[in-house]
Amino acid sequence: MEPLRGDETTVGETTVVARGCRLDDAPVRAVLETDARPRFFWAAGTESIAARGSAATVTADGQSRFDDVRTAVEALFADCSVPDDLPSVARPRAFGGFAFHNGTHEGEDSPWDGFPSAAFFLPEIQVTRRDDDAWLTTVATGPEAATEAETLLEEWRDRLVADSERNPGTPPGISHRKRTPTQDGWREQVAAATESIDRGELQKVVLAQSLSATLDAELSVPDVMARLSKTYPDCYRFMLSPDSGGTFFGATPERLVSVRGRTVRTEALAGSTGRGDTPAEDEWLAAELLDSEKDRHEQKLVADAIRDQLKPFASTVRIGDRTVRRLATVQHLRTSITAELDDDEHVLSLVEALHPTPAVGGLPPDAALRTIRETEAFDRGWYAAPIGWVDAAGNGTFAVGIRSAVATEREATLFAGAGIVADSDPDREWDEVQLKYRPILDELE
Numbered sequence: 001m002e003p004l005r006g007d008e009t010t011v012g013e014t015t016v017v018a019r020g021c022r023l024d025d026a027p028v029r030a031v032l033e034t035d036a037r038p039r040f041f042w043a044a045g046t047e048s049i050a051a052r053g054s055a056a057t058v059t060a061d062g063q064s065r066f067d068d069v070r071t072a073v074e075a076l077f078a079d080c081s082v083p084d085d086l087p088s089v090a091r092p093r094a095f096g097g098f099a100f101h102n103g104t105h106e107g108e109d110s111p112w113d114g115f116p117s118a119a120f121f122l123p124e125i126q127v128t129r130r131d132d133d134a135w136l137t138t139v140a141t142g143p144e145a146a147t148e149a150e151t152l153l154e155e156w157r158d159r160l161v162a163d164s165e166r167n168p169g170t171p172p173g174i175s176h177r178k179r180t181p182t183q184d185g186w187r188e189q190v191a192a193a194t195e196s197i198d199r200g201e202l203q204k205v206v207l208a209q210s211l212s213a214t215l216d217a218e219l220s221v222p223d224v225m226a227r228l229s230k231t232y233p234d235c236y237r238f239m240l241s242p243d244s245g246g247t248f249f250g251a252t253p254e255r256l257v258s259v260r261g262r263t264v265r266t267e268a269l270a271g272s273t274g275r276g277d278t279p280a281e282d283e284w285l286a287a288e289l290l291d292s293e294k295d296r297h298e299q300k301l302v303a304d305a306i307r308d309q310l311k312p313f314a315s316t317v318r319i320g321d322r323t324v325r326r327l328a329t330v331q332h333l334r335t336s337i338t339a340e341l342d343d344d345e346h347v348l349s350l351v352e353a354l355h356p357t358p359a360v361g362g363l364p365p366d367a368a369l370r371t372i373r374e375t376e377a378f379d380r381g382w383y384a385a386p387i388g389w390v391d392a393a394g395n396g397t398f399a400v401g402i403r404s405a406v407a408t409e410r411e412a413t414l415f416a417g418a419g420i421v422a423d424s425d426p427d428r429e430w431d432e433v434q435l436k437y438r439p440i441l442d443e444l445e
């Protein structure tokens with residue numbers, strides 16, 4: 001056994017121990033390229049993280065799931081001994097997410113089998129890259145935790161050095177696809193929603209569709225992640241494989257919330273149009289979107305609701321100017337929203353307050369959620385729900401899990417939705433949903 005270092009003087013009571021070291025490179029693929037479960041990948045801006053194996057797992061269900069996860073994760077971090085000299089980027093984080101709806105309704109053969117209503121894990125192996133820095137962090141639990149964390153560190157430091165660049169592969173191809181609902185079914189659903197809006201029961205509801213694809217070849221989600229880093233570099237790219245079941249992955253443009261100290265950042269993203277074939281056409285479409293009363297209304301509902309949802313936490317909430325967020329296949333209206341918290345708050349408290357924003361739920365929230373449950377013939381599972389990370393200080397970032405799919409080796413189920421307001425046209429909304437499938441569909445067909 002290696003001699004204990006200074007920070008291990010409390011090892012008798014400590015149940016969770018982290019160790020870390022710098023790496024020359026961060027071969028995140030090598031961490032994901034195994035059958036190990038759970039697995040998690042996250043890339044945002046100049047930071048990417050790959051994690052595998054669980055030192056501790058937290059799951060929760062029902063109305064109190066956000067609170068339960070927060071309490072359990074806080075307790076876990078409170079017990080965790082981390083070397084003082086480990087920089088914040090390399091400190092252990094808990095990774096995970098939530099289902100869209102409270103309470104499970106996994107049916108027979110659901111692609112969401114294995115995905116609890118909330119699941120987080122503190123990984124055994126965490127590899128983080130930020131700008132040119134790379135770090136390996138290991139975590140172990142139990143009476144021999146310190147020794148085990150150090151053994152893992154040595155083993156993985158050697159394993160990761162040996163990793164080399166990989167070819168990110170090609171899409172597997174699709175042999176069969178099934179859409180839920182059909183276009184006729186969608187027309188009926190949108191008509192029913194706009195009638196509810198006309199009757200004053202609703203202001204907005206985001207209705208989603210699912211697309212199940214049978215694949216021609218085995219899907220490698222780490223390969224998809226590598227390819228998406230080229231096509232959607234400005235999006236949150238994520239993948240999570242829980243203890244069992246499929247893998248949830250996507251490239252989402254939408255941040256639900258990030259908390260760093262007392263600074264909160266979020267955004268209102270809603271209202272969509274396509275991309276043009278030429279720069280001039282792109283500009284024309286963007287100008288039309290900025291000018292569209294229907295889209296501006298749809299987006300303002302989201303911005304106002306987020307401001308109200310943040311009010312209990314922050315006396316001043318700043319809403320930026322409305323801009324166009326241009327992605328490879330679609331353009332959206334967007335305003336950035338920032339706030340300074342009145343008190344220290346855990347990121348999961350903000351996640352609970354904000355999910356679902358009317359960008360993926362609707363208004364009023366309860367009526368919209370009821371309409372979604374009654375209308376959609378599939379389980380949203382983790383689609384359009386919070387996915388991300390938290391650290392020991394209660395900081396963290398969560399994205400909204402859209403532009404996403406859940407997949408096994410030969411089957412993928414994609415999800416995409418559109419905000420329905422009073423003057424929504426069903427066929428235009430249908431086309432918009434098809435555009436929102438593109439980021440993932442392009443990686444499969």
Ligand SMILES: C=C(O[C@@H]1C=C(C(=O)O)C=C[C@H]1O)C(=O)O
Pocket residue numbers: 206254269270271272332359360384402403415416417418419420436
């Ligand atoms: C619901 C989705 O996207 C959301 C809905 C949008 C809209 O209705 O215009 C735009 C961006 C997202 O907030 C999705 O991609 O599935």
